[in-house]
Amino acid sequence: MRSPIHGRVAAATVAVxxxxxxxxxxxxxxxxxxxxxxxxxxxxxxxxxxxxxxxxTQAEVKKVVGKLESGGRGQLVRQITPVVDTWWEAAYLGGTWPRTAFRDAFPGFTQGATKEARRDKDLLSNADIGADVTAVTATKRDVRLDVIAPSGRIAGVTARIALDYDTTGEQPHQVTVRGRVFLTRKEGTWRIFGYDVRKAVK
Structure with missing residues (x-):
């Protein structure tokens, strides 16, 4: 069993x-x-x-500091979930396997967060095991949103993430990714500007 990988950063600026x-x-x-x-x-x-x-992905708003307008929870889920899903697909689940290229594994990240994520690519993607992987199957995809909305205006969102997946290859793995990503709205689009994530590979 590999030791868990941890990462923390705050950057400024997915018939029969x-x-x-x-x-x-x-x-x-x-x-x-x-x-x-x-x-x-x-x-x-x-x-x-x-x-x-x-x-x-199963997603819902869990905590709200302040107040959301009527229908705001569902709208926020529909806006945030694709941002997380797109990252998961690019970094962990999708693409052609085996592979070793993960430079473009962080769509939806701000420019600053992307630079940090590339340094933490073993944590925030399959860069550590991708060369030996032949297929990836997700077994858990959960997102829980905590929202700060003073005076009914959304100021920021924290997405608590839980991703589990199995890989096949010469050495199969069971991988878990847990933690938080922090999102801000830039020019009408939600983007990840920071993360506090841990990853374990068995």
Whole structure:
């Protein structure tokens, strides 16, 4: 088991596939002076096991300091969740495996946070194990939002994150990512400006 990786920074400025097999059996040579026979047929359907759909992120607003307008919780979840999801897909879950390039693994980060994240790439991406990974499957994707909204105006959001995933390869791993990312709204878009995250690889 690898030692957990920790990181902290505050920077300023994401059918059932059925296989049908049909065989037909027929009497190719009717007997002399006999009426034609109707070919007999049979159909056998073999169903493969159901393929589970990709795991989606479960997100909700947990704490509010101040007050949100009516419908504000749902709107905030819809705005913040894609920011976290996009980072998770670029850094941990998506892409082609194996791979070692993670320079672009931090979409949705501010410029300052991106610089710090690249230094912490073993923590904030699969840079430490990506060369040996052949596939990644998420088993837990949770986001809980704590909001500061004085006078009904949102000033900042902290997303408490919980991401679990399994990797396959020469040495399979079970990975957990826990912690917080801090978001601010810049020019109408929510971006991650800081993080306090830990990662464990088994």
């Amino acid at each position: 596939i059925c296989l049908s097999m049909m065989t037909a059996c027929s009497d190719d040579e009717p007997r002399a002076q006999s009426a034609p026979t109707t070919p007999a047929s049979s159909t056998t359907t073999v169903a493969e096991p159901a393929v589970a759909p990709p795991l989606t």
